[in-house]
Amino acid sequence: MATKNSHDRDNNIVNPKHNPTVAALLSIIPGLGQAYNKRYGKGAALFILFAAFVIAMIDFITTGLQGLVTLGEVPREDDSRVFLSNGILSLIFTAFFLTFYILNIQDAFKDAKRIQLGWKVPNIREGFKNAWDTGFPYLLVGPGLFLLMFVVVFPLLFMVFLAFTNYNLYNAPPRHLLEWVGFENFINLFTINEWRNTFINVLSWTLIWTFVATTLQIALAMFLAILVNDPRVKFKKLIRTVFILPWAVPAFVTIIIFSAIFNDNFGAINLQxxxxxxxxxxxxxxxxxxTRVALILIQVWLGFPFVYALFTGVLQGISSDWYEAADIDGANRWQKFRNITFPHLMFATAPLLIMQYSFNFNNFNIIYLFNQGGPAVRGQTAGGSDILISWIYGLTFENQQFNMAAAISIILGLLVATFAFFQFRRSRSFKEEGTF
Incomplete structure (x- = not known):
C-alpha cells in the first residue's frame, strides 16, 4: 500500500479513484466515457452524432460493402460500376466513422487522465468555448478536406479498383458483370508481347522525353538568365520582356501553331x-x-521562360560581395559560376525544378495536340510519340481498355511519387540548414 501511495505522489495523482481505462472502455459506446468524466453535454452530443450516423448509414454501408465483393449478380440489371462506386463510398464512410470512433475513445482516456491529475472539469459554457478555440482551424479546413475526399480520393480509388477487374470494351456493364481478376492485368502487361513491348517502348521514351526536354529548358534558361544579368548588357527590361512572351501565350495555341509550322508538306520549317x-x-x-525531336524543341521553347524568370530573380538576390571576394582570390568565370552562381540557383529553385520534371513526365497537352501521339507503330497499342499519360488516354477513350489503363496509371503514379519523394528529400532547400 505504501508503495502505491508513493507511486501516486510521484505522478501527482490527486484523484486515484478516477480510472482512465474505465473511461476508455465505456467509450466503446460513444459518449459514455465522456459522461463518466462528468462532461455530460459533450457525451450527449457524441452519442447523438454517432447514433444518427449508424441509423442513417448502416444500410448503405453494409449493402455497399457487399456489392463491392460481388460487383452485381444479375447481368443487364445490375451495373457493376454502380456497385463499385457505392462500395468505395462505403469504405470512405467507414474510414470516417472508425477515425472519429477512435478519437472518441482517446478523448475520454485523456480527459480521465487529466482529471486523475487534478484537472477541473469545465462547465458546458467553458467546454464549448474551449472546443471552439481548439477546433476553429479544423472547422475551416473541414469543408475543403471533405470535398477533397470526394473529388480526388474517390476517383483515385475507383481507378485503383478498376485495375483489378476485367473492365474492357468486350466486357462492359451493364450488359456484362465485372469480375475481380487480381493481378492479372499487371501480369499481362509484363508477359504478353504486345503489351510488354509497348510498355517498355513508351516508358523508355517517357523517361528520355522528361530528362532531355526538361534539362534543355533549364540549361537554356540558366544560360540566358546569366547572360542578361551581366552588367554590360543594356536594355535588360526589354530583353526580359521578350523572353517571357512565350510563357504569356497560352500553351495550346503555341502547340497548334507549331504543329502547322512542322507540317511535312506545307510547314515553314521544311519549305523555308x-x-x-x-x-x-x-x-x-x-x-x-x-516527331520526338520536334516535341523536345517545342517543349524547350514553352518551358524555358518560367525557369528563366525564376533564375533571374535569384541572380538579382546574390550579393556582389561574393563575386568581389572571388575576384580577390583570383577566381575565373567558371570557378565563380561553379562555386557561387550555380549553388545559389539550385538551392533557391530546386523544388520548382523538380516539379518541372514531374510536370513534363505527365505533359499530356503537347503530346496530344501536336500529333495525337502519332505516328502509328506496327505491333504497338501506342503511337510513336506517346508517353505514358497519353497512352493511358488512348486506352481509355479510344480503345476502352479501362482495366489496362488503370493498371498503367497505378504504375505511372508510383513512378512520379517515388521520383518526387526522393528528389525532394535530397533537395538542400528542404533541409533546415544548407551550406554552399
Missing part, C-alpha cells in the same frame, strides 16, 4: 529552311524519331 538548304524534307509528323 530545310528544303532550300539541304534539298530534302524532314518527315516531322510521319517518322517517330523526328
Amino acid at each position: 529552311i530545310i528544303e532550300p538548304l539541304f534539298n530534302t524534307r524532314i518527315p516531322w509528323l510521319q517518322d517517330p524519331f523526328w
